[in-house]
Amino acid sequence: MKTGYFGKYGGRYVPETLIPALEELDAAFKALKADAGFQTQLRKLNAEYIGRPTPLFFAEKLTSQLSGARVYLKREDLAHTGAHKINNAIGQALMAKQMGKQRLIAETGAGQHGVATATAAALFGLECEIYMGAIDAKRQALNVFRMKLLGARVTEVHAGSQTLKDAINEALRDWTSNVSTTHYVLGTVFGPHPYPTIVREFQSIIGKEAKRQILKAEGRLPDYLIACVGGGSNAMGLFHAFLTDKRAGNIKYIGVEAGGEGIDSGRHAARFAGGSMGVLQGTKSYLLQDDDGNVLGTHSVSAGLDYASVGPEHAWLHDINAVKYTYATDTEALGAFETLARTEGIIPALESSHAVAEALKIVPGLPKSSIVIVNLSGRGDKDVEQVANMQSASV
Amino acid sequence: MTHSAITERFIKIKKADNGKKAFIPYIMAGEPSLSSTAVIVQELEEMGADIVELGVPFSDPVADGPTIQHAAMSALSRGVTLRKVIDMVKSIRQKSTIPIVLMTYFNPVLKFGLNNFIGAALSSGVDGIIIPDLPPDEETDFIASCHKAGPDTIFLLAPTSTDKRIDLVCHQSRGFIYYVSLTGITGSAISIDDSLKAQIEKIRSNSNKPVAVGFGVKTSDEAARVAAIADGVIVGSAIVKAIEEGRESFRALVKSLRAAI
Numbered sequence: 001m002k003t004g005y006f007g008k009y010g011g012r013y014v015p016e017t018l019i020p021a022l023e024e025l026d027a028a029f030k031a032l033k034a035d036a037g038f039q040t041q042l043r044k045l046n047a048e049y050i051g052r053p054t055p056l057f058f059a060e061k062l063t064s065q066l067s068g069a070r071v072y073l074k075r076e077d078l079a080h081t082g083a084h085k086i087n088n089a090i091g092q093a094l095m096a097k098q099m100g101k102q103r104l105i106a107e108t109g110a111g112q113h114g115v116a117t118a119t120a121a122a123l124f125g126l127e128c129e130i131y132m133g134a135i136d137a138k139r140q141a142l143n144v145f146r147m148k149l150l151g152a153r154v155t156e157v158h159a160g161s162q163t164l165k166d167a168i169n170e171a172l173r174d175w176t177s178n179v180s181t182t183h184y185v186l187g188t189v190f191g192p193h194p195y196p197t198i199v200r201e202f203q204s205i206i207g208k209e210a211k212r213q214i215l216k217a218e219g220r221l222p223d224y225l226i227a228c229v230g231g232g233s234n235a236m237g238l239f240h241a242f243l244t245d246k247r248a249g250n251i252k253y254i255g256v257e258a259g260g261e262g263i264d265s266g267r268h269a270a271r272f273a274g275g276s277m278g279v280l281q282g283t284k285s286y287l288l289q290d291d292d293g294n295v296l297g298t299h300s301v302s303a304g305l306d307y308a309s310v311g312p313e314h315a316w317l318h319d320i321n322a323v324k325y326t327y328a329t330d331t332e333a334l335g336a337f338e339t340l341a342r343t344e345g346i347i348p349a350l351e352s353s354h355a356v357a358e359a360l361k362i363v364p365g366l367p368k369s370s371i372v373i374v375n376l377s378g379r380g381d382k383d384v385e386q387v388a389n390m391q392s393a394s395v
Numbered sequence: 396m397t398h399s400a401i402t403e404r405f406i407k408i409k410k411a412d413n414g415k416k417a418f419i420p421y422i423m424a425g426e427p428s429l430s431s432t433a434v435i436v437q438e439l440e441e442m443g444a445d446i447v448e449l450g451v452p453f454s455d456p457v458a459d460g461p462t463i464q465h466a467a468m469s470a471l472s473r474g475v476t477l478r479k480v481i482d483m484v485k486s487i488r489q490k491s492t493i494p495i496v497l498m499t500y501f502n503p504v505l506k507f508g509l510n511n512f513i514g515a516a517l518s519s520g521v522d523g524i525i526i527p528d529l530p531p532d533e534e535t536d537f538i539a540s541c542h543k544a545g546p547d548t549i550f551l552l553a554p555t556s557t558d559k560r561i562d563l564v565c566h567q568s569r570g571f572i573y574y575v576s577l578t579g580i581t582g583s584a585i586s587i588d589d590s591l592k593a594q595i596e597k598i599r600s601n602s603n604k605p606v607a608v609g610f611g612v613k614t615s616d617e618a619a620r621v622a623a624i625a626d627g628v629i630v631g632s633a634i635v636k637a638i639e640e641g642r643e644s645f646r647a648l649v650k651s652l653r654a655a656i
């Protein structure tokens with residue numbers, strides 16, 4: 001495959017101004033990947049700062065309640081700052097430091113990637129600015145405050161749909177203007193090459209750990225892996241180590257997108273159910289767009305999945321039928337949010353709740369001997385206020 | 396070999412040898428209305444513009460600053476699409492031969508269909524295309540098709556461009572090379588200094604294609620200083636803003652820019 005592409009997807013569709021920075025980033029990434037000192041530092045930070053490995057938890061009560069497959073939860077919600085986003089933010093910030101950059105910028109939807117980047121900036125003593133859609137800043141107000149506490153500047157974006165997509169536009173514009181001093185910490189397996197590969201690399205620790213952990217717990221590889229898909233980084237993080245393992249031929253991979261109010265309503269972010277090939281923000285992938293190639297507005301109860309496109313590697317995995325993509329609606333995700341809270345005492349992020357919702361759907365129909373791993377990409381503390389407001393609005 | 400309309404225009408300007416350079420105004424198609432665009436193009440031609448850059452609105456214009464973003468959103472809300480812009484060029488062509496360059500993001504072109512786009516652009520009289528999020532490394536088949544039949548593919552260079560990028564862009568550009576005067580987005584503040592001159596000289600040493608400078612030129616004074624070192628001057632945000640203000644502002648600005656370039 002041509003570098004930077006996943007089948008016909010991927011590439012580097014950005015203004016010329018950014019090309020040298022992407023080349024520099026690619027070179028730095030290749031060098032640091034092979035650099036023993038860098039890897040030692042990263043391992044140490046993963047263990048002592050992020051708190052890795054995160055547990056693989058056997059959800060015994062959920063398993064007996066669903067009375068199907070054995071359900072395991074990969075507990076990324078227990079990582080420092082409460083989501084998998086920190087794996088990538090720490091990795092990229094460490095790279096930025098080595099590249100001599102003084103400033104980090106990032107986009108954020110749910111606020112988890114913003115918090116993770118602000119955290120990494122504080123740790124490494126770098127200046128930090130986070131772009132966030134104004135609607136997202138409202139529904140994830142707690143995370144806005146966390147970013148500010150961590151010393152970051154939070155810039156609300158009022159353009160377009162005022163969500164993640166518009167935050168990325170603004171971050172790209174900032175990067176275009178300040179490229180020599182600033183590193184753009186893209187938060188998911190999206191954007192121009194080499195970002196999809198870099199983010200996958202830093203997130204792939206999820207699957208590496210899960211593989212070791214499930215082999216220890218069950219003596220064999222799992223039958224199903226389920227993860228929610230916004231840009232797709234927690235899903236790639238879980239899937240990658242299995243997809244590249246020759247012994248793992250029979251695993252079924254399921255990516256869960258945001259079905260919002262249903263596909264027919266037009267208010268969703270299910271790119272594979274309602275999208276087609278397009279180019280947005282540096283990469284070619286599936287895209288929710290109108291007949292003239294303008295990007296459609298999206299909707300999801302979860303800010304982290306509320307995005308019109310998806311990582312190019314997912315587009316490729318979709319087309320070659322290596323991963324099955326489905327969706328959970330807002331209602332299903334909210335149901336799963338409550339179910340997991342009550343059965344296991346774990347409040348999942350609304351994003352992760354989409355993956356849990358899929359498990360609730362399929363597990364009862366699976367043989368008792370089969371094994372399912374659900375990626376619990378983050379914890380739901382950030383969503384509690386929003387859900388409380390929705391519930392009080394509905395009574 | 397026959398030259399493209401854009402190349403012809405640069406040759407003509409050079410031949411005139413009167414110190415004048417190419418004046419290339421940018422306007423957003425459909426602003427303030429679809430019907431006014433044809434009139435504005437005609438006025439620009441009458442006031443001495445050499446080439447017109449016609450912006451196609453897109454929902455996510457990452458290379459643009461607030462002025463052009465705002466114009467794009469406004470045009471989109473009025474239903475302006477790539478297809479309508481191409482049709483508009485066709486109607487402009489009934490009265491005018493001024494070289495027209497479309498400035499569009501890549502996704503609308505991809506959605507239109509790459510071959511369909513080339514066909515439609517040629518048959519309606521589009522002379523060149525600038526696609527700010529399409530560097531010459533991507534979609535090489537599409538670029539090769541454009542090289543065979545037209546429209547001219549105008550690629551961009553920037554202050555950050557390395558020697559290797561300059562080589563590639565010079566090689567793949569047709570019509571002219573678009574030098575982005577600043578490390579940033581459209582409408583930012585330009586600084587006309589030695590490094591601008593040095594980059595242009597570097598590009599010239601690589602290629603004998605004309606170099607036009609854009610992004611950030613707003614006043615006639617800036618335009619004159621850029622014209623002294625480049626083959627053409629592109630003015631976007633300032634003109635878009637003047638159109639927003641009204642006909643008088645627009646005419647006054649265009650007149651002063653034409654005199655300066």
Ligand SMILES: Cc1ncc(COP(=O)(O)O)c(C=O)c1O
Pocket residue numbers: 083084085109110111112113187188189228229230231232233234235303304305349351352377378379
């Ligand atoms: C907890 C959590 N899970 C999932 C996502 C979606 O991102 P991705 O698909 O890159 O994992 C987000 C994004 O904000 C998130 O905060």
